Amino acid sequence: MLLQRRFEEKVAEAYALGKIGGFCHLYIGQEAVGTGAISVLRDDDYVVTSYRDHGQALARGITPRAVMAELFGRSDGCSKGKGGSMHLFDRNTNFLGGHGIVGGHIPLATGVAFAIKYRGGDQVCLCFFGEAAVNNGAFHEALNMAALWKLPVIYVIENNRYGMGTALERASAINDIAERACSYDMPNEVVDGQDVFVVREAIARAVTRARKEHTPTLLEMRTYRFMGHSMSDAVSGTYRTKEELEEHMKRDPIEVLRGQMEEMGDWNDENMTTLDNEVREVVEDSWNFADNSPEPSIEALHENVLVDTTSDAEASAAVAGD
Amino acid sequence: MPVITYRDALNQALREEMQRDDRVFLMGEEVGVYQGAYKVSKGLLQEFGEMRVVDTPITELGFAGVGVGAAMVGLRPIVEFMTWNFALLALDQVVNAAAKMLYMSGGQYPMPMVFRGPNGAALQLSAQHSQAWESWLAHIPGLKVLAPGTPYDAKGLLKSAIRDDNPVVFLEGEMLYNTKGEVPEEDYLVPIGKAELKREGEHCTIVSHGKMVLVAMQVADQLAKEGITIDVVDLRTIRPMDVDTVVTSVRKTNRAVVVEEGWEFCGVGAQVADYIQRECFDDLDAPVLRVHQADVPMPYAKAIEKAAKPDVRKTIDAVKRVMYLES
Numbered sequence: 001m002l003l004q005r006r007f008e009e010k011v012a013e014a015y016a017l018g019k020i021g022g023f024c025h026l027y028i029g030q031e032a033v034g035t036g037a038i039s040v041l042r043d044d045d046y047v048v049t050s051y052r053d054h055g056q057a058l059a060r061g062i063t064p065r066a067v068m069a070e071l072f073g074r075s076d077g078c079s080k081g082k083g084g085s086m087h088l089f090d091r092n093t094n095f096l097g098g099h100g101i102v103g104g105h106i107p108l109a110t111g112v113a114f115a116i117k118y119r120g121g122d123q124v125c126l127c128f129f130g131e132a133a134v135n136n137g138a139f140h141e142a143l144n145m146a147a148l149w150k151l152p153v154i155y156v157i158e159n160n161r162y163g164m165g166t167a168l169e170r171a172s173a174i175n176d177i178a179e180r181a182c183s184y185d186m187p188n189e190v191v192d193g194q195d196v197f198v199v200r201e202a203i204a205r206a207v208t209r210a211r212k213e214h215t216p217t218l219l220e221m222r223t224y225r226f227m228g229h230s231m232s233d234a235v236s237g238t239y240r241t242k243e244e245l246e247e248h249m250k251r252d253p254i255e256v257l258r259g260q261m262e263e264m265g266d267w268n269d270e271n272m273t274t275l276d277n278e279v280r281e282v283v284e285d286s287w288n289f290a291d292n293s294p295e296p297s298i299e300a301l302h303e304n305v306l307v308d309t310t311s312d313a314e315a316s317a318a319v320a321g322d
Numbered sequence: 323m324p325v326i327t328y329r330d331a332l333n334q335a336l337r338e339e340m341q342r343d344d345r346v347f348l349m350g351e352e353v354g355v356y357q358g359a360y361k362v363s364k365g366l367l368q369e370f371g372e373m374r375v376v377d378t379p380i381t382e383l384g385f386a387g388v389g390v391g392a393a394m395v396g397l398r399p400i401v402e403f404m405t406w407n408f409a410l411l412a413l414d415q416v417v418n419a420a421a422k423m424l425y426m427s428g429g430q431y432p433m434p435m436v437f438r439g440p441n442g443a444a445l446q447l448s449a450q451h452s453q454a455w456e457s458w459l460a461h462i463p464g465l466k467v468l469a470p471g472t473p474y475d476a477k478g479l480l481k482s483a484i485r486d487d488n489p490v491v492f493l494e495g496e497m498l499y500n501t502k503g504e505v506p507e508e509d510y511l512v513p514i515g516k517a518e519l520k521r522e523g524e525h526c527t528i529v530s531h532g533k534m535v536l537v538a539m540q541v542a543d544q545l546a547k548e549g550i551t552i553d554v555v556d557l558r559t560i561r562p563m564d565v566d567t568v569v570t571s572v573r574k575t576n577r578a579v580v581v582e583e584g585w586e587f588c589g590v591g592a593q594v595a596d597y598i599q600r601e602c603f604d605d606l607d608a609p610v611l612r613v614h615q616a617d618v619p620m621p622y623a624k625a626i627e628k629a630a631k632p633d634v635r636k637t638i639d640a641v642k643r644v645m646y647l648e649s
Contacts, residue, residue, distance in 0.1 A: 046395065048391070077428070078428070079426060079427050079428040079430070080428030080429065081428070082425055082426055082427075082428045083426040083427060083428065087426040087427070089426070089427035089428065089430050089431060090430070091427075091430040091431070096391075096394055096395075096431070097423075097426075097427065097431075098426075099419070100418075101414055101418050104387070104414050104415070104418060104419060105387075105419075106387070107383065107384045107385075107386070107387020107388055107390070107391065107415065108387050108388075108390050108391035108394065108419065109391060110384070110387065110388050110391060111387060111388035111389060111390055111391020111392040111393075111394070111399075112391040112392070112394065112395050113391075114388055114391065114392050115391070115392040115395045115396065115397045116395075117373075118347070118373055118392070118397060125391075137383060138383055138384065138387065138414075141379075141381040141383055141384025141385075141387075142384055142387065142388075144379060144381065144384070145378070145379065145381065145384055145385065145388060148379070303429065304424050304425045304427075304428060304429040305424070305425055305463050305464055306424070306464065306466070306488045307424060307429075307432045307487045307488055309432075309487050310482075310485045310486050310487055
């Protein structure tokens with residue numbers, strides 16, 4: 001979580017310097033959700049997420065170097081510089097993206113879970129999206145099929161209260177959006193998304209259901225975004241007040257965790273400083289790596305539009321021989 | 323060689339590819355218990371079971387996305403749209419997800435999947451059920467777009483599409499399902515990206531695809547009686563387009579007419595005409611003409627529906643115009 005925080009603080013700095021372009025959505029304030037959720041998964045499970053994906057990518061184990069290089073638009077980026085902030089992908093860690101259309105990736109997660117069931121596996125697919133996505137048709141279509149077909153998928157709503165600048169109450173006919181699951185007879189919970197241990201426990205319950213009973217779950221994680229919607233959005237002032245922001249920042253998930261660890265008696269300021277220094281070094285290294293990574297070549301422009309293979313060599317040969 | 327319908331040719335392709343590769347599955351509305359809205363999937367549920375022949379709710383965006391997700395982790399989905407008119411609800415998945423996944427992941431996630439179903443007008447189905455979408459779909463880099471006009475091509479191209487590791491849009495025709503043609507019993511593939519010269523002539527080239535190939539062939543038959551012979555180029559694949567076959571023909575005939583079901587503006591014919599002007603500028607004896615649907619939503623009433631559609635008479639008129647003959 002601390003790595004994600006320091007990493008994104010650096011991302012903001014790089015954005016201001018023009019080293020990162022385009023849309024860039026920071027995860028600061030929401031780290032406990034992705035971290036707690038992904039920490040429960042096995043290596044062979046899957047993660048699908050929205051465009052606010054830096055923190056989850058790091059939590060899943062994509063290296064800070066590969067993520068930073070992607071944000072810098074360099075060829076060593078985890079998507080070779082072709083995806084950018086919103087489209088982080090990594091086949092090695094089953095991180096299936098980074099998707100930019102609100103709600104559009106939710107059916108993908110249902111499809112991944114369908115494939116797990118098709119093969120008779122016991123993996124799960126974890127799908128993150130914001131609370132504003134629940135008003136989108138894709139959400140309902142995806143949940144209906146997951147419940148209908150009993151698929152091992154866990155839908156995680158990161159309820160950070162605002163869809164861009166529109167408050168939940170101004171967008172949804174109901175405020176307790178976990179209840180949306182009732183339409184699909186799907187287990188659901190409201191979870192304190194600022195407490196990483198609480199997140200872990202809720203996810204663990206859902207994962208067990210998914211692995212053992214192939215039952216999907218909808219979890220509403222109550223969290224808060226400490227930054228603007230994207231880099232071009234003021235932190236407060238237009239759709240939320242400074243006072244509201246400050247109130248929520250009192251429950252910074254990193255501070256919550258720090259308090260818990262101190263209470264457990266195995267953490268102190270000295271540990272924290274040491275860890276912070278280590279993390280800052282990792283982030284600094286990722287910046288230097290990204291800065292030195294080459295730009296994609298001009299040839300790369302036309303690569304990866306299509307693959308030039310078919311399902312087997314025989315078919316390729318038949319096509320080539322015609 | 324057995325003569326079978328376009329419908330049965332597609333059915334054979336699906337069955338053979340599902341037998342060949344257990345990663346291949348079919349999903350869509352009414353594909354299973356109902357045996358397919360147009361019976362293309364007849365018997366498949368009984369042979370392959372409900373995990374591989376999946377009846378979906380009426381949820382085009384949702385099940386197209388399920389297909390994309392399944393393809394990301396190694397299955398080879400065939401997503402059937404009851405018609406391409408309904409697929410508009412799913413275009414986010416076709417365009418924003420399937421077509422771009424490989425590129426935006428830097429080559430990590432190929433999309434070995436097929437989106438298929440009937441395209442274009444049938445009879446008196448009016449505005450919302452009579453549209454030809456190929457120019458929309460062919461606009462998108464990352465998709466392959468196929469539109470077979472004969473049972474032979476339908477079977478061979480569908481098999482190639484299923485084996486292809488890219489997202490393939492496969493456009494059938496409601497009015498084509500009952501048409502018949504020779505289809506060999508042995509395994510064969512029709513290559514993607516290869517047009518076919520379906521008729522050889524010397525006076526004019528007609529370029530077409532899908533259902534309009536039948537119109538082009540009738541035009542060639544009729545004009546042959548007047549001593550006018552036609553090169554009929556069937557594109558078969560719209561994207562990637564086999565420009566060489568078009569160009570070779572036009573360099574021989576020096577005249578071209580492009581026939582398509584869709585509307586004129588930004589249509590497939592515009593692209594074909596552009597390739598011809600670029601590659602055959604000095605060979606042309608007349609401007610390229612296009613035959614297409616009238617620039618209106620499809621009407622219901624028979625007489626004006628007929629007036630809206632491209633047909634044999636309109637195509638003959640166009641051929642005669644490029645030959646500077648009285649029609």
